Amino acid sequence: MRIIQTSVAIVALAWAGSAAAQNTTATVPPVIDVHMHAMEDVPIAVPFCPNQTRFEASDPKDGPEAPFGWSKEECSPKLYPAPKGQYRSMVLAEMERLNVRGVVFGDVADVQKWQAAAPGRIIPGTAFDKVEGSDPARQLKMLEVAFTQQGFKVMGEIGLQYEGISPSDMRVDQYFALAEKLDIPVAIHMGTGGSGRANVAMPGYRGSMGNPLLLEDLLARHPKLRVQVMHAGYPMIDNMLTLLQANSHVYVDIAGLIWSYPRKEVNRYIERLVDAGFGDRVMYGTDQLVWPGLMAYSIGIIQNADYLSPEQKRDILYNNAARFLRLDKGK
Template sequence: MDVAALTALDVHVHIESDDHGHFSLDEELLDASAKYFRAGQDRTPNLTQVAEHYRARTMAAVVFTVDATTNLGHPALSSEEIAVQAAAHADVLIPFGSVDPLQGADAVRRARVLVEEYGVYGFKFHPTLQGFAPDDPAFAPLWDEIESLGVIALFHTGQTGIGAGLPGGRGLKLRYSDPMLLDDVAADHPHLKIIMAHPAVPWVDAAISIATHKSNVYIDLSGWSPKYFPAQLVRQANTVLRHKVLFGSDFPVLTPDRWLGDFERLDMKEEVRPLILKQNAATVLGLTAS
């Protein structure tokens, strides 16, 4: 990947369908999410379509699915297949894996395989969707393994559009995505790079505090148009967190075009913009940027 040639590096892109006609979520959850985000574009592009989308924009993207098989009773897309296909688009795609924490030792073993045999750069977790509390000691072996592998753990934080507007939110519990649950994980695994995804509303101040306090914790700015960012997040991104915040879109529910257009109008220092759009992510991912 020629990082120097890229205009931006998007660290938060979902693969929602595969080449076999399978989807990452059932139809009710996909529809609820699309309605929440008012997504007018194709909600379920496959990996090849995602690669073409980013290549046309001279951008790169971190791509992943979420394995919530146990909690949802819906079979996940294959992280192995995503990694193999991403390798064919290595000029623009960076694969992350996903394992189901509720599968215990099997998740730990699969995490190692995904890194050592499939070359993933990290793992995506969605505590609300997967139905687990990250600070539960039962999951420490998984964090130990990912830390020892030297790759990244990216956690959804805050509100989610998945299940939004449905009775009981389809049973999905927002409290599992409180970023304070990641403070123990970061403290107990100081060499584990953690990215807290999204502005973490309604817990944005907690996310800011953790990213400020823990050198191994970062924030991606996905899932929200920049024009809706909380003022304190913009202020910190401009100052003490200028090296800790990363561009993420949440494609396909929020396009990089829309995100970047609104980011252009945000009150950000000019010297901070390239850090957020590419350089910080390249550093966290271990890539070379200019």
């Protein structure tokens, strides 16, 4: 289960090199990334070492506090941001090279730009905006048009946790009712957030609102609703397993988690999900933003996981998401 930085990098490079060497995606096993964002240029675009080993404490007396708590460790290779204006084209090139289809979340207009650039690769997703100060009727209409007329397939990313709101709060129930009515899966942020500094950068965020069991009342009201728990409810593994055991329409994605926490912890969390019997409901994702190389890197983590069988790796990288999204089945 112990996986060192260099071995993950080697596997990621081998995966990418295999696709490039064959000069076709036809013989490269398909991958579905269920958690991407329609980003362009991002202010936080700096070189980054994934899976850093610790989060550092901060002291408000020391002056302005950094919005991220990762330690500034060195690694090889680093993940580098795309040059200005090239992020979308570079990510789409990676998706083509690695034979990836991705669920891309964002505003309708932003997602449509991605879809227009690579219609065969992009599965469009959008969601309602913040609860406070919003116009529910307008948002509900926007969603209905997106899902019935504009071809959108997933309602997400739903970021209620950043407002300190439970997913079972009745103020947002009408959106979930629409998703159930239209048979649209929903993707809800639950768990990890703030990168060790939510108190500095995201004062509305509440870790307690990431408790997977907060979904129970919502699921009871909408028994046909398909739910993607983003970030797999990390780190609340026991409650996540309880919810999965009780609700067969719930899946998890490992996006964000897969690169933003120590690798040993990431693998231990995924292994718990699989060992508990839920290997058919774990879906690969990146939370793709800023770094085009993140996709190959994170695919390498799954490919190099010695606690997963080849069949389990294919389930996580493709088959589970294809089933959840009702796409064609992979091999």
